[in-house]
Amino acid sequence: MVNTLWLALVTLGIVYGILAGNVSQVTAAIFGSAELAVQIILGMVGVMGFWLGLAKVAESSGLLEIAIKIFRPLVCWIFPSVPSRHPALGSILLNLTANFLGLGNAATPFGLRAMRQLQSLNPRSDEATDAMCTFLAINTSGLTLIPTMVIAVRAAQGSQSPTEIIGVTLLTTLTATTVALLVDWLFRSNGRSY
Amino acid sequence: MFSIMVVAASQWFIPIFFLLLIMHAYYRKVKVLEIFTEGAKEALTLAATLFPFLLGMLVAIGILRASGFLDLIGQGLGPVLKIFGVPAEVLPMALLRPISGSASLGVLTSLLHEYGPDSLIGRIASTMQGGTETTLYVLAIYFGSVGINRYRHALWVGIIADLTAFFTAVWLCRLVFG
Numbered sequence: 001m002v003n004t005l006w007l008a009l010v011t012l013g014i015v016y017g018i019l020a021g022n023v024s025q026v027t028a029a030i031f032g033s034a035e036l037a038v039q040i041i042l043g044m045v046g047v048m049g050f051w052l053g054l055a056k057v058a059e060s061s062g063l064l065e066i067a068i069k070i071f072r073p074l075v076c077w078i079f080p081s082v083p084s085r086h087p088a089l090g091s092i093l094l095n096l097t098a099n100f101l102g103l104g105n106a107a108t109p110f111g112l113r114a115m116r117q118l119q120s121l122n123p124r125s126d127e128a129t130d131a132m133c134t135f136l137a138i139n140t141s142g143l144t145l146i147p148t149m150v151i152a153v154r155a156a157q158g159s160q161s162p163t164e165i166i167g168v169t170l171l172t173t174l175t176a177t178t179v180a181l182l183v184d185w186l187f188r189s190n191g192r193s194y
Numbered sequence: 195m196f197s198i199m200v201v202a203a204s205q206w207f208i209p210i211f212f213l214l215l216i217m218h219a220y221y222r223k224v225k226v227l228e229i230f231t232e233g234a235k236e237a238l239t240l241a242a243t244l245f246p247f248l249l250g251m252l253v254a255i256g257i258l259r260a261s262g263f264l265d266l267i268g269q270g271l272g273p274v275l276k277i278f279g280v281p282a283e284v285l286p287m288a289l290l291r292p293i294s295g296s297a298s299l300g301v302l303t304s305l306l307h308e309y310g311p312d313s314l315i316g317r318i319a320s321t322m323q324g325g326t327e328t329t330l331y332v333l334a335i336y337f338g339s340v341g342i343n344r345y346r347h348a349l350w351v352g353i354i355a356d357l358t359a360f361f362t363a364v365w366l367c368r369l370v371f372g
Contacts, residue, residue, distance in 0.1 A: 002294050009254040009297075017261030025260040033256030033304070037249040040303050041241050049237035054215060056233025057226060061219035112339050119340040127344040128337065133351065136336055140329040140352035141359065146211075147324025153303055154320060159311035163208055165320045167200035168366045172325030175362045180355035187347035 043156025044149075051148040055103050064106075067097045078138075078181065081121075081131045088117035092135055099139070102146050111139065130188050137180040142173055197370040244296075251300030255286070259304065280364050283308075283315050287322050292356045295328040318367045326359035 017026040058064070075093050076084055082092075091114035098107035114135060122129045128136075147169050154162035219226050258264055268282035275282050283305065291298040302323045309315045329352035337345060 013257035029256035029260035049234035053230035053234035141355035142327030150324040166204040169324040176359035
């Protein structure tokens, strides 16, 4: 998928560049972009290091457990088709909380475990259940408290205020997640349910 | 008033969050600096993993921009996008964000480089990147891991969420920074 996309972008660019007579600019762009990649990566290491350090501290001080206590009732309410004592709810909680706190590396294994546990409740093994769709609705809309990677890239580009986008980003992701949950609920209440 | 509050909250958030976090960790008897450095070390590995993808994507997007193709799209769709207040420059961002995280990170980087991180375009692109996830990648990984190939409405929900995020990003940035 990404391979095809990359191939398409490069081919389109070079062919159009030749047709439009911009070949020299294309050549310059290849080397300019390669150099930019190094600048950005080096510029990002510092800020990413700070976030990953904080994330580790948050993990070892048990912040995840505190956040889970707060989110539990909400998650039970969003997933009515999962029995309230089922272990899948625990994995979903861990995944969503880790994502929310920006612990992306920690989040994925919890998420995959949640999918396996939800699959055990699935009567048709090749088709998504309601709970899976709801779970991925939240995951694909990217509910995150701090967009660490974006802040790092902005800092690497010499922004006056790399963090100024935190507020609007949080409002954006909250809106997207709310809409995703509403649309998911509409699909669910108008379709088959299992 | 709203925009002053959002900007101020963004400025205050990090120091306050940092302070509360390490105070709580200290209270829980965590060796704060030791653990912090352990996490910070991972940044080098992360940068090394990310570098080849960012390089590949930046080169592809650099070629596309220099060839004049992005300008062509901008000229074609610009007037339509203008009705919704969307700058044509962020269109590649909106198109690639749901498909590939590294591609949209590449577009973000090149937009920030071209127009500056503190320009309206830079802020909108930053918000788009941070405000949503790589829908197709998430669906493929999660459903793929349990062998599900009928996604039902999950794909539509993801795409509607992406569209919502893009328009919200544009309108909020105009409102707050405009």
